[in-house]
Amino acid sequence: xxxxxxxxxxxxxxxxxxxxxxxxxxxxxxxxxxxxxxxxxxxxxxxxxxxxxxxxxxxxxxxxxxxxxxxxxxxxxxxxxxxxxxxxxxxxxxxxxxxxxxxxxxxxxxxxxxxxxxxxxxxxxxxxxxxxxxxxxxxxxxxxxxxxxxxxxxxxxxxxxxxxxxxxxxxxxxxxxxxxxxxxxxxxxxxxxxxxxxxxxxxxxxxxxxxxxxxxxxxxxxxxxxxxxxxxxxxxxxxxxxxxxxxxxxxxxxxxxxxxxxxxxxxxxxxxxxxxxxxxxxxxxxxxxxxxxxxxxxxxxxxxxxxxxxxxxxxxxxxxxxxxxxxxxxxxxxxxxxxxxxxxxxxxxxxxxxxxxxxxxxxxxxxxxxxxxxxxxxxxxxxxxxxxxxxxxxxxx
Amino acid sequence: xxxxxxxxxxxxxxxxxxxxxxxxxxxxxxxxxxxxxxxxxxxxxxxxxxxxxxxxxxxxxxxxxxxxxxxxxxxxxxxxxxxxxxxxxxxxxxxxxxxxxxxxxxxxxxxxxxxxxxxxxxxxxxxxxxxxxxxxxxxxxxxxxxxxxxxxxxxxxxxxxxxxxxxxxxxxxxxxxxxxxxxxxxxxxxxxxxxxxxxxxxxxxxxxxxxxxxxxxxxxxxxxxxxxxxxxxxxxxxxxxxxxxxxxxxxxxxxxxxxxxxxxxxxxxxxxxxxxxxxxxxxxxxxxxxxxxxxxxxxxxxxxx
Numbered sequence: 001x002x003x004x005x006x007x008x009x010x011x012x013x014x015x016x017x018x019x020x021x022x023x024x025x026x027x028x029x030x031x032x033x034x035x036x037x038x039x040x041x042x043x044x045x046x047x048x049x050x051x052x053x054x055x056x057x058x059x060x061x062x063x064x065x066x067x068x069x070x071x072x073x074x075x076x077x078x079x080x081x082x083x084x085x086x087x088x089x090x091x092x093x094x095x096x097x098x099x100x101x102x103x104x105x106x107x108x109x110x111x112x113x114x115x116x117x118x119x120x121x122x123x124x125x126x127x128x129x130x131x132x133x134x135x136x137x138x139x140x141x142x143x144x145x146x147x148x149x150x151x152x153x154x155x156x157x158x159x160x161x162x163x164x165x166x167x168x169x170x171x172x173x174x175x176x177x178x179x180x181x182x183x184x185x186x187x188x189x190x191x192x193x194x195x196x197x198x199x200x201x202x203x204x205x206x207x208x209x210x211x212x213x214x215x216x217x218x219x220x221x222x223x224x225x226x227x228x229x230x231x232x233x234x235x236x237x238x239x240x241x242x243x244x245x246x247x248x249x250x251x252x253x254x255x256x257x258x259x260x261x262x263x264x265x266x267x268x269x270x271x272x273x274x275x276x277x278x279x280x281x282x283x284x285x286x287x288x289x290x291x292x293x294x295x296x297x298x299x300x301x302x303x304x305x306x307x308x309x310x311x312x313x314x315x316x317x318x319x320x321x322x323x324x325x326x327x328x329x330x331x332x333x334x335x336x337x338x339x340x341x342x343x344x345x346x347x348x349x350x351x352x353x354x355x356x357x358x359x360x361x362x363x364x365x366x367x368x369x370x371x372x373x374x375x376x377x378x379x380x381x382x383x384x385x386x387x388x389x390x391x392x393x394x395x396x397x
Numbered sequence: 398x399x400x401x402x403x404x405x406x407x408x409x410x411x412x413x414x415x416x417x418x419x420x421x422x423x424x425x426x427x428x429x430x431x432x433x434x435x436x437x438x439x440x441x442x443x444x445x446x447x448x449x450x451x452x453x454x455x456x457x458x459x460x461x462x463x464x465x466x467x468x469x470x471x472x473x474x475x476x477x478x479x480x481x482x483x484x485x486x487x488x489x490x491x492x493x494x495x496x497x498x499x500x501x502x503x504x505x506x507x508x509x510x511x512x513x514x515x516x517x518x519x520x521x522x523x524x525x526x527x528x529x530x531x532x533x534x535x536x537x538x539x540x541x542x543x544x545x546x547x548x549x550x551x552x553x554x555x556x557x558x559x560x561x562x563x564x565x566x567x568x569x570x571x572x573x574x575x576x577x578x579x580x581x582x583x584x585x586x587x588x589x590x591x592x593x594x595x596x597x598x599x600x601x602x603x604x605x606x607x608x609x610x611x612x613x614x615x616x617x618x619x620x621x622x623x624x625x626x627x628x629x630x631x632x633x634x635x636x637x638x639x640x641x642x643x644x645x646x647x648x649x650x651x652x653x654x655x656x657x658x659x660x661x662x663x664x665x666x667x668x669x670x671x672x673x674x675x676x677x678x679x680x681x682x683x684x685x686x687x688x689x690x691x692x693x694x695x696x697x698x699x700x701x702x
Contacts (some may be wrong), residue, residue: 226479
């Protein structure tokens with residue numbers, strides 16, 4: 001017979017072609033969602049970052065307040081009515097120059113009209129208006145003069161605020177945490193452990209199901225296995241698809257993340273982003289391995305779906321609950337520490353965003369490496385076990 | 398000694414609750430069309446899955462061209478084309494897409510035979526694979542299996558969904574294949590088509606082979622049965638007394654049934670010259686009737702054990 005074809009033992013290009021043809025719509029849809037989401041998260045990060053730019057004006061604020069202090073004490077001394085409001089409007093600044101000159105001589109300082117203008121200009125870059133700063137200074141100045149009537153200690157504005165919050169039932173350290181809360185890292189954690197995981201989990205559950213068990217359940221696998229294509233070639237090809245497709249999606253998404261970070265922030269920690277996505281890939285492969293194993297064990301699509309899909313949903317929900325137990329969330333008052341236990345009940349908990357975020361800094365925390373190692377081991381074991389099982393089981397074709 | 402292509406030996410696959418196949422023995426010889434009949438759920442598909450090596454046998458073995466079905470499944474596939482009983486295609490856009498991929502799997506580069514089959518079955522492969530009617534899907538499956546033009550054809554109820562015209566076209570195709578010397582194993586529960594094309598038939602019931610018979614035997618029976626109608630009661634009585642092979646008579650209808658060895662046929666006609674016969678009919682035992690007989694017997698036999 002002229003038509004006898006050599007048997008395909010390890011990899012079937014034809015089957016891969018078939019996989020691509022029947023799954024590319026899903027791949028493209030998930031890819032679009034992933035890219036959109038990572039760009040949106042980056043954009044949201046930049047918005048938070050803009051809010052936080054006020055943190056950079058502490059120096060200017062200090063400087064500005066010392067000018068205001070000088071003006072206030074000069075007013076007390078010389079019975080004048082200097083104020084920043086007036087300073088800004090006045091075309092003739094000689095009065096202020098004179099005041100600063102005097103103070104320079106008295107206290108050995110280097111005050112000047114230009115200095116004040118510069119400090120004000122810097123401070124204006126924050127979103128908070130100068131009027132608010134001036135008003136806050138008025139409180140600070142007023143309290144600075146007064147001592148507590150019982151304690152005799154000096155009163156200051158921060159102490160007053162804390163006291164007020166405590167009266168309202170809000171712990172003082174929470175207020176402090178809130179002002180120092182790192183919204184960007186929280187957003188990143190949300191993005192990498194919840195938001196970006198969800199579409200990828202959907203992809204893995206649906207794609208893995210369509211690769212093996214669905215074709216066995218429906219019977220279309222017969223058209224592959226009644227040709228000189230070994231079962232080993234089928235399992236290897238399908239595993240390869242399940243390894244390659246998420247890799248491609250995450251590679252493109254990673255590139256989109258790096259590019260959008262450069263566009264939005266002007267700089268990017270490329271290494272950290274790459275490690276984040278490599279970590280996510282290993283995590284997803286561990287879950288994909290579990291789905292693949294279910295696919296190889298069961299002959300009924302719904303059973304495999306219940307196994308792989310059920311575990312994936314559990315991992316996701318547990319990760320969501322775990323997020324509310326994470327340090328960031330607890331610090332911000334939105335989480336409860338007890339929920340942190342969920343991070344131990346999901347594979348996603350082994351994807352350690354916090355320690356990965358130390359990549360590229362001096363205080364590198366390598367805890368993420370062994371955690372990813374566990375995930376990689378799970379992936380390998382599941383893939384191998386599944387592949388062996390599929391070759392030995394009865395197929396209803 | 399005929400050349401055995403498919404050999405099934407004491408094959409058992411027990412799915413529990415009496416389902417499965419038990420101690421099945423079959424030999425399919427080179428160049429013959431082998432029919433496999435049985436009711437739904439009697440084990441036809443299970444046997445075929447064993448032949449194709451999709452299922453591991455509990456006991457016994459099945460081999461194709463000397464290769465063990467389970468251990469050398471892939472080797473077998475180089476010589477066997479398969480039409481599955483269940484029509485399910487991979488999720489591809491069109492029939493053409495599917496056939497192209499199948500050609501690639503099988504290493505088919507010469508499409509002339511495939512086009513011949515497509516023409517014969519009047520298939521439009523460009524249609525959407527999911528929207529195809531049952532018959533269209535079945536035709537597509539037939540084309541996919543036949544295009545590689547392999548030595549052995551295993552078909553699980555290949556005519557389901559085909560209209561009578563297409564069924565005839567398909568049976569012609571089977572005859573064509575047979576003439577080329579191909580070995581064909583087909584299951585069916587439609588007796589007419591088996592009767593039309595098969596050389597031998599095996600009957601399976603509740604997982605047991607109840608009978609294997611040469612259809613040649615059925616077509617050329619050793620005994621012949623006739624039903625003879627006479628013009629009057631007297632004539633009928635006179636005949637039944639004179640002829641010794643009468644096995645039954647119905648006076649009201651003026652008829653009797655005779656069963657005798659084939660050699661006696663001319664003798665019968667000779668005698669009948671002297672009687673006033675109004676009509677004469679040969680009672681032909683169809684496969685279906687034969688099947689029913691055997692099946693009932695088998696039912697009694699299996700009922701006991």
